[in-house]
Amino acid sequence: MRWAKEIGTNLKRSGFMSLISAGTIAITVFMLGAYYIVQSGVTFLARHIESNVEVTAFLKNNTPQDKTDNIIMETKALAGVAEVRFVTKWDAFQEFIQDPEMKAVMDTFEGNPLPDSIVVRLDTYTREKIERISSFLREKDGVEEVQYGAGEIENLINIVNAVRFIAAAAGIIFIIASMLVVSNIINLTIYARKQDIYIFRMIGADESYIRMPFVAEGVIHGLFGGAAGWAALYGVVTVLIAQIRQETGLDLSVYHIFRPEYFSVRLLLYSVGAGIGLGFTGSLLSQLRMFK
Amino acid sequence: MIKFNRVYKVFERDIQALSDISFEVKRGEFVFITGPSGAGKTTILNLLYREDLPTMGAIFVDSLDITHIGTGRLPAYRRGIGFVFQDFKLLFDRPLFENIALPLVVRGENMEYVKKLAQTMIDRIGLTGKESLNPWHLSGGEKQKAAIARALITSPPILLADEPTGNLDDYSSWEIMEMLTEANRAGTTVIIASHNKEIMSKLGHRIIRLDKGKVVSDAMG
C-alpha cells in the first residue's frame, strides 16, 4: 500500500464531497435493497397464487357415480395436475353459507341450487395448461360447465410484471445517476490535485501509482455508502415489521429474507458489494474523462 | 550522451522558441545554458524532460530517440533524470521529509532505506530539524535546496536545473552550486539554465549561449 498516503490526502481534500458521494451510493443501495425485498415478496406471492390455480368442472345433476369416478381418474392422469377433488353439492353449500352475504343469496332458493363439482388444482400456472385441462373436462359427458380464475390471475401477473418493470427502470436510473455523482466528485478531487498529479508524473511515478488512489477513493465511498444503505434498510424494515405485526398480527420476520442469517449477513455483503461496484465504476468513469 | 539534432520548437501563433538547435553533451559534463529572457532555455530543458515534443528535429539521450518514447515508458525515462523546477514544485500537503523521499516512495523502494536516505539528504542540505515542516514555511533558499535534494535523492545519471539560483542571495547561490558540483563529481551529467554571470564565470564550465531560439556561442566559460 505505498499509495495509502495519497488516498488519505484525497479523502481529506474531498471531505464533505466524499460524504455526498457515499450518501448517493447509500441511497442507491437502499433503493436497490428495497426493490429486491419487494420484488422477491411479490414473486413469492405470485408463485403462491399461481400454485393455487384451480379449474372447476360443474357436473350435470344426477351424473352417475361411476362416470364421475372415471372423469376423476382420467383427470388425475393428465400432465400438470397436482390434485383432483370431488366436491359434493352439500360440501359446496356448506362452504357458501359460511359467508353471510352468500347465505342470504342461498336463502332465496328452495333447497340447494348448487351442483356437484370436480376441482382440479394445477401444479404450476400456465395459460396452456389451463386451456388444455379445461377443454378436456368440457368435452366429458356429464360436465355442465368449466370455470377457472385465469383472467384475474393474468391481470395480477400483469400488474406484478409492470411493477417489476417500473422498479427495474428506476433502479437502473438510480445506478447510473449515482455512478455519475461519484464520478463527478472524484473528478473534483482529481481537479484539485492537478498540480500534484503533474509533479508525480514529473518525478517518474507510474500512471497506475497516480490513478490508484482515485480508484481507491471511489471504492471507499462505495464501501461506506453500501454499508450505510444497508443500515438504513435494516432500520426501515425493522420498524415496518414491528408496525405490521402490531396492526395486523402478521409476522413478516419469518419470511426468509428477513431472517437475520440472510438479512444481516448475505444482504449486507450484497449491499457492500453493490456499493463498491458503484464506487469503482464511478471512479473508472473519472479515469476515462480526466486522464487521457 | 545527450544530443540535440536540428531541433525546432514552434508554439502556437508562430512563436519560434527554438530554431535549428544542435549540440551534444557528454557523460559527466557540467553545462550552463544561458541567454536573455525568452531565449529558449526552459524550452530546451522541457524537451529533454519530455514534457514537450520538438516541432522538428531529434533529441537523443543515451542513443535513445526520446521523441519516440511511448507514454508507457515515459515514467522509466524520467526516473533517470533529476529535474529542479524554476518554481520548485514541492507538495504542500506533506512535510519536507516526505517531499524529499517522494521519488523513492514512488519507485516502491524499501521504506527503511527510503527513510535513511531522505534523512541523509536533509542533513546534507542543512535542514536537519525541519523534517516535519510544511514546505510552505521554508525560505526561498531552503525550498530551492529541498527541490535539489528531491532531484538528487535517486542519484540520477542526469540532472537538469532551471535557474536554481534565481532569487537567492550570493551565499545561498554558492551553497546550491556546491551541491550541484558535488553531484557532478559523483558522475551526474549536469545541465543548468542560468542568468548568473558571476557564478558561470567563476566556475569556468562550458556555456551554451542562446538568443531568440538560436545557439549564438558554445564555449568554455
Ligand SMILES: Nc1ncnc2c1ncn2[C@@H]1O[C@H](COP(=O)(O)OP(=O)(O)OP(=O)(O)O)[C@@H](O)[C@H]1O
Ligand atoms: N507553452 C508556450 N506557449 C507559447 N509560447 C511559449 C510557451 N512556452 C514558451 N513560450 C515562448 O517560447 C519562448 C522561449 O521561452 P522559454 O521559457 O524557453 O525562455 P527562457 O529562456 O527560459 O526565458 P526565462 O529566462 O525568462 O526563463 C518565449 O518567447 C516564450 O514566450
Ligand SMILES: [Mg+2]
Ligand atoms: Mg525559463
